[in-house]
Amino acid sequence: MLSLVALLVFLSVSFGKVFVVERETGKLAVIDKDKVKKEIENLGNLNHATLKFFKGYAYLISRDGYLSKIDPERGILLKKVKVGSSTIGINFCNKKILIANYAPKNVVLVDENLDVLREINTESRNVGIKSNGEVFIYALMDKDKVEIRDCDKGTLIKEFNVGKMPFDALLYKDKYIVGFFRESGVGIIDLKSLTYKKVIFKRKGKGEVVFKIPHFGFWGIKGKIAYIPAVGERKIHVVDIENMSYLKSIEVKGLPVFVQVSPDGRYLAVNYSGDSEDFLTIVDLKSEMVLNTKPLGKRILHYRFTPDGKFIYLSSYFENKVKKVSVPDLKVLKEFKVPTPSGVFIYGGK
Secondary structure: OOOHHHHHHHHOOOOOEEEEEEOOOOEEEEEEOOEEEEEEOOOOOOOOOEEEEEOOEEEEEOOOOEEEEEEOOOOEEEEEEEOOOEEEEEEEEOOEEEEEEEEOOEEEEEOOOOOEEEEEEOOOOEEEEEEOOOEEEEEEOOOOEEEEEEOOOOOEEEEEEOOOOEEEEEEEOOEEEEEEOOOOEEEEEEOOOOEEEEEEOOOOOOOOOOOOOOOHHHOEEEOOEEEEEOOOOOEEEEEEOOOOEEEEEEEOOOEEEEEEEOOOOOEEEEEEEHHHOOEEEEEEOOOOEEEEEEEOOOOEEEEEEOOOOOEEEEEEHHHOEEEEEEOOOOOEEEEEEOOOEEEEEEEOOO
């Protein structure tokens, strides 16, 4: 058994900096060694902000169209530029930064100095932007289409008609998997053969009113199995990505928003919208059974596993707190005061 001293040291281990979006303040909180060290200010409207790490830097997009480049080691803002008026997605294609906008209806290619290289007019809100380093792919939400373009010049390679209102997507190896808001299923594009197939989910009735759209970009993936949040149903769909077949569903407490697999592959964590927004669920992936469900906050907007899968940092919006909890028992180990926290992102260092 671990001694008390060893246990305390174990619980205090830092897994890199934790960056937390402050939804209403335009700031990014920095938690380092389990202490709130500072806030990065003047980042725009962070109502639906996303942060991603690329080549030692952090890039944040704000809902009002600002792209910010941040030094995560020093926790400082390096540069901020306007790339849209309503921005929803960010990804990377070789040395280019890809921006998906709701408005204006375009996709923007930006270099590492944040200079705009190209604007692609799509006449649609654009979502689910991904890249495998050779091509980038995104969904046209208002046109029921997906476009594939080359990373070099942004030239159109192929366009697919997909399902009704695509709204988010996942890239798994050479497969681009897009979810639909008005259709129970997913579309799968094979980027090698440039072919398309649709997988229909089993569904009973019309489903419930959706309070918050599930984020397919945060599907749980273990091996060839995808765990996908249902739209309007209290379940997680289980899909074999390799042969593109529907396997089963896992019943959960509420309408799922984010579904994440722990880095060690042992557990699945699920949060919810609507009447279950205060709860977090842990599913044991060996049995694919719900192991634990607890109320851990007041509107849990987001969460992240630590790299070893032993802990989760979650944002409790109405409590103005970020909490560190143990896995799988979901015991609250530490709380941090952070105003209106939403997105949680962990930087592992260079």
